[in-house]
Amino acid sequence: MSEIQAKSTVIFHFDITLADGSAAESTRVHNKPAKLQMGDGSLSPAFEAQLLGMSAGEKKSFTLAPEDAYGMPNPDNIYYVDRSKFSADAPAKVGAIIGFAMPDGSELPGLVRDVVGDSVTVDFNHPLAGQTLTFNVEIVQVS
The missing domain is CATH 2.40.10.330 (Thrombin, subunit H)
Known part of the structure; x- marks a missing residue:
């Protein structure tokens, strides 16, 4: 079973909740998982660090400060x-x-x-900028 490495391509579902517990975003709504090329800069290093070592079928929940998620409003x-x-x-x-x-x-x-x-x-800031967010991820596929 392959684990997520620095250059892996990862297909995963995620749910994002705000500090007050309300739902902000979810790939499950339309059952369209996200695809990530590790290290391409599309997600923060802190987010990628949480995924390293995970395998298909694994689930994890983690909370990121605004600086590690969508940044602070500019x-x-x-x-x-x-x-x-x-x-x-x-x-x-x-x-x-x-x-x-x-x-x-x-x-x-x-x-x-x-x-x-x-x-x-x-x-024009990202709507989730400045927010502490909890991510629930489920790894679908690692290649």
């Missing part, structure tokens, strides 16, 4: 956008998550934090 990722840039399809409403077109054609989701007059505060 004030540079908060923008003030003129209300005229919003449409009826995507109104400037506090709590709304709206996709903004980037110059390269990709779309970046932003969370509307505040609306004052014609100024809309949009936060």
Whole structure:
């Protein structure tokens, strides 16, 4: 049985819960496990360290501080956008998550934090930034 090594490809299910116990994200909802190439930088070294040595079928639960999960919110990722840039399809409403077109054609989701007059505060930080998170992982396959 192969164990997860520094360069393994890992297919796994995960559930993320917030400090208050509420569910934040889960691959089980649509039964689509995540795929990770260890060491590619897509997940934090602290997250990868938790997976090392695990094998298919194993389950584990661990908690990561914000710095080891999605990082701390970056004030540079908060923008003030003129209300005229919003449409009826995507109104400037506090709590709304709206996709903004980037110059390269990709779309970046932003969370509307505040609306004052014609100024809309949009936060482009990851929604889980700044949160202490508990991960429940189940390894499906290791190659």
